[in-house]
Amino acid sequence: MDTISRKEQIIKASAKLFREKGFEAASMRDIAKELGIEAASLYSHIKSKDELLETICFRMADELLKAIDEVNDVYFNAEEKLNSAIKNHVKIVTGDLDASSVFIREWRRLPKEKLPEFIKLRNKYEDGFKQILVNGENENVFEAPDKKFAVLTILSAVNWITEWYNPKGNMTPDEIAEHLSNFILTGLRVKTLQS
Amino acid sequence: MDTISRKEQIIKASAKLFREKGFEAASMRDIAKELGIEAASLYSHIKSKDELLETICFRMADELLKAIDEVNDVYFNAEEKLNSAIKNHVKIVTGDLDASSVFIREWRRLPKEKLPEFIKLRNKYEDGFKQILVNGENENVFEAPDKKFAVLTILSAVNWITEWYNPKGNMTPDEIAEHLSNFILTGLRVKTLQS
DNA sequence: ATTTTTGCCTAACAAACGTTAGTAATTTCA
DNA sequence: TGAAATTACTAACGTTTGTTAGGCAAAAAT
DSSP states (O other): OOOSOHHHHHHHHHHHHHHHHOTTTSOHHHHHHHHTSOGGGGGGTOSOHHHHHHHHHHHHHHHHHHHHHHHHHHOOSHHHHHHHHHHHHHHHHHHTHHHHHHHHHTGGGSOTTTHHHHHHHHHHHHHHHHHHHHHHHHTTSBOOSSHHHHHHHHHHHHHHHHHHOOTTSSOOHHHHHHHHHHHHHHHHBOOTTOO | OOOSOHHHHHHHHHHHHHHHHOTTTSOHHHHHHHHTSOGGGGGGTOSOHHHHHHHHHHHHHHHHHHHHHHHHHHOOSHHHHHHHHHHHHHHHHHHTHHHHHHHHHTGGGSOTTTHHHHHHHHHHHHHHHHHHHHHHHHTTSBOOSSHHHHHHHHHHHHHHHHHHOOTTSSOOHHHHHHHHHHHHHHHHBOOTTOO
16 A cells, blocks of 8 residues: 655655755755665665755645646636635645745755746746736725735745644644635725725 | 954854855855854854854844833834834844844754743744734734734744845835735724724 | 963864665566 | 566765864963
C-alpha cells in the first residue's frame, strides 16, 4: 500500500525539515535519517539539495496559480471571486503546512538562476488578485485606491497562517477562511452606505 | 564623528547579512568582510554568532513592547490606541528593516535555551493588542469575537511590510501606517450602522 | 615613561557540509 | 532464466563552518 514513491517521500521529508530548521540548517544527513537511510543514498533519487527546494517551491506556486485561474474562470461576481480565492489559498496552505511554509519562507534560498522565474510566478499570482479588485471596482463593490497595497495586505493575512495554524487547534481551515474573508471584504467594501 | 562603537557596527552588519542570506548562510567571514576585517577579529567584541542573533531579536522585542506599553498608558479611546499602536509598529519596522526582518523571520534560529523567553515577549506584545480589542468591545466600537485571531491578522499585515517595503519606493511609512490602520479599523468596527 | 588594554592579525582546529565513486543486493522486465 | 535497472551501502573527497591560541602594534591609563 506504499503507493508514494521514494522520491516523493524524500521531498516530503525535506519539506518538513526545511520548515523546522530552515533550508541551510537542515542537512542531507538529517533528511536521510528521517527516512532511515544514509545521506548518499538520497542521490539515487535526486540530483541535489537545491533540486528539493526548487521542487517544493515551484509545485506550490503552480498549485496556487491553477487555483486563482480557476476562480477567475468560474465566477463572475467580484465578491464571490475574492471569497473563493481566499478560501482556496487557505485550503492549499493548511493542506500542506510544510510545503507552504517553505514556499513562503525559504524561497529566497533558491539557486539564484531560478529566482527570476519564481518571482515571475509570484507576481502572476498577485496579479490574479489585483484583477479581482479591479473587477470589484468596476462593479462598484470594492474601494481600493492602491491595488498593489491591498493585494499585499490580503496575502499577508493568508500567508501568515503558516506561522500560527495548528491542525489540532480549535479552528478548521474553513472557519479560518470564513473569518479572514469577512474581515478582508469588510475592509474593501465601498463605504457610502455607512453613516 | 564615528560615534558608533565597533560592536554596534558588527551587530548592524550582521543584521544586514542575516536578512539577506539567512542566519546560517551568512558566515562570520561574510560579516567580517562587510567591515573590512578578519573573521577572528570579531571575537574581540562578541562571544559568538548566536549572541548576535540574540541581541538583534531581543532588542527589537524590547522596543516593540515599550511602544505598546506607552500607547496603553497615553490614550483612553480604543480606536486611538489601535491606531497609534499600528503607527508605532510600522515606524519601528520601517526604521530598521534589517533588524526587523531578522526579528520576524530568523528568530527560530535562536539557541533553543533562549527561545522560551523570546516567545514570552512575543506573546506579551500580542497581549498588548488583545487588550486594546477588549477595550474597544467594552466601548462598543469594535467587534471581534475571536480576539487571538484578530490580533494575528493585524500583526500579519504589519509584519508583512518587511517583505515588500522599499525605503526608496513611493510610499512613506506614515502613509503605509495610515492605509493599514484604516483597513484594519474598518474591518473591526461594529457593523450595526450599515444597511 | 611604563604598563595595560584594545583591536586587529595569521594560523590552525575539529566538525559538519554537499556530493561522488564504486559496489552489492534486490526487483523488474524480456 | 538472464539482463537491466533500481536502491541502498561504505568510504572518502574537498570545502566551509564557528571558534581558539598566540602575537604584535597602537592607544589609553597610570
